[in-house]
Amino acid sequence: MDSPLPGAGVPASILVACWLAPRAGWGQTVAPADDGALECPALDPRGPAADPDLYCIELIHAPDFPGASGYVELTPADSPFGAAVTIDGHHRFHLALQLAGLPDPAGLGDYSGYVAWATTPRLRPVLNLGRVANGRTAVGPIDLDKFLVLVTAESDPDAPAWEGRIVLRGTSAGMRMEPEDLLALTGMVGGAALPPPARGWRRPPMHPSVAMMPGVGRLTPPADPFLPSAAEPLPPARPREIVRLGDGGTLDLEAGLVERTIDGRTFTMYGFNGQYPGPLIHVPQDATITVNVTNRLSLPTAVHWHGIRLENRFDGVPGLTQDPIEPGETFQYRIHFPDAGLYWYHPHHREDVQQDLGLYGNLQVEAADPAYFGPANREQVLMLDDLLVDAA
Ligand SMILES: [Cu+2]
Known part of the structure; x- marks a missing residue:
């Protein structure tokens, strides 16, 4: 601990935060895996080290460098506040790369050495972290929340962006919610031109100044495009009604087809109880209601x-909390509202079809405390949705 002791000018509460923050050093000796590859050290529950699941990045070798391995230790930068963040809230970390099995760069081509890089999922900015080699190299700090770390062979170690061969790469824990094949999708590893989307999907038009996020342009939904049709003429969708229910109240909610007119053209779409959006369900806080949902969709x-x-x-x-409600079936929900506020309801099945075609509505939970919401002369609940409609 390199902070002053309590009584030396730093409030004790801040020191406690420092002690709790996962910033302690990585003292372990490196245990190579069975095949000699470096792996993040396991957490020693008795030791002071931070949880490697969050503070160690495993580096994966590119296919043509099977002998290379390594990991990156993350240590929060020094901060009197426990959490090391920049003035605009980005986490600041020191990085230490532990590398093994990097071949002589000159043997790979016109390269003078290896350089480590950090970049975001959008691939900008690209930060040159400096030269690295087999063994341990400390670099940084950097202040990216989600990031990739790359090790490349370069001829110019001061280049602003990598040009040489990618040997190792890894991603910070904050990127785990990204597509697992993001690196391949971005074209960084074995990439090629954007393939046409499969199954009859078309890419949404993008504004010329707004690029599609790297990787997303290559994704095709694992489902077929679908639009409903109706054998009989449909009633036009009605504007949503407010349904006021007290404790013990019941609502029958039917998901079915409606006809909507958008920009002078009529479409077969969905609605709850023939309304678009669905009914606004208004309940007092702490109420419990019953909603019988009947599926009149295909x-x-x-x-x-x-x-x-x-x-x-x-x-x-x-598939997670219930079986889907099959066409023609009814499911009874019992819903208790412990918290005041404005919410919404919607299906979690083919959201691309069912939500976009109109299956959603609001829930307004009136607070038990009349002063919970600020005073207003008039209350209006708006629901915003955007819909891309083909010209054809
Ligand atoms: Cu939701």
């Missing part, structure tokens, strides 16, 4: 009560 469905803390079996996620 697809399975369910209703998720977004943001409501409720019993898991009524959370409305098909």
Whole structure:
């Protein structure tokens, strides 16, 4: 601990935060894996080291460098506040690269050495972290929240962006929610031109000044495009109604087809109870209501009560908390509203079709405390959606 002791000018509460923050050193000796490859050291529960699951990045070798391995230790930069962040809130980390098995760069081509890089999922900015070699090299600090680390062979170690061969790469824990094949998708590893989307999907038009995020342009949804049709003429969608329910109240909610007119053209779309959006369900805080959801669609469905803390079996996620409601079936939800606020409900089955075609509505939970919301002369609930409609 390199901070002053309590009584030396730093409040004790801040020191406690420093001690709790995962910033302690990485004292372990490196244990190579069975095949000699370096791996993040396991957490020693008795030791002071930070959890390697969050503070160590495993570096994966490119296919043509099977002998190379390594990892990156992250240590939060010094901060009197426990959490090391920049003035605009980005985490600041020192990086230490532990590398093994890097071949002589001159043997790979016109390269003088290896350089480490950090960049974001959008591939900008690209930060040259300096030369690295087999063994341990400390670099940084950097202040990126989600990032990739790359090790490349370069002829110019001061280049602003990598030009040479990628040997190792890894991603920070914050990137785990990205597509697992992001690196391949971006074309960074074995990339090629953007393939046409499969299954009849078309890419949405992009504004010329807004580029599609790297990787996303290569994704094709694992489903077929779908638009409903109706054998009979449909009633036009009605504007949503406000349904006021007290404790113990019941609502029958039917997901079905409606006709909507957008920009002078008529479309077969979806609605709850023939309304678009669905009914605004207004309840007092602490009420428990029953909603009987009947599926009049040709697809399975369910209703998720977004943001409501409720019993898991009524959370409305098909395949996770309930079986999907098949066409013609009814599912009974019992929903308790412990928290005041404005919420929404919507299906979690083929969201691309069911939500976009109109299956959503609001939940307004009136606070038990009349002063909970600020005073207003008039209250209006708006729901915003955007819809891309083909010219054809
Ligand atoms: Cu939701």
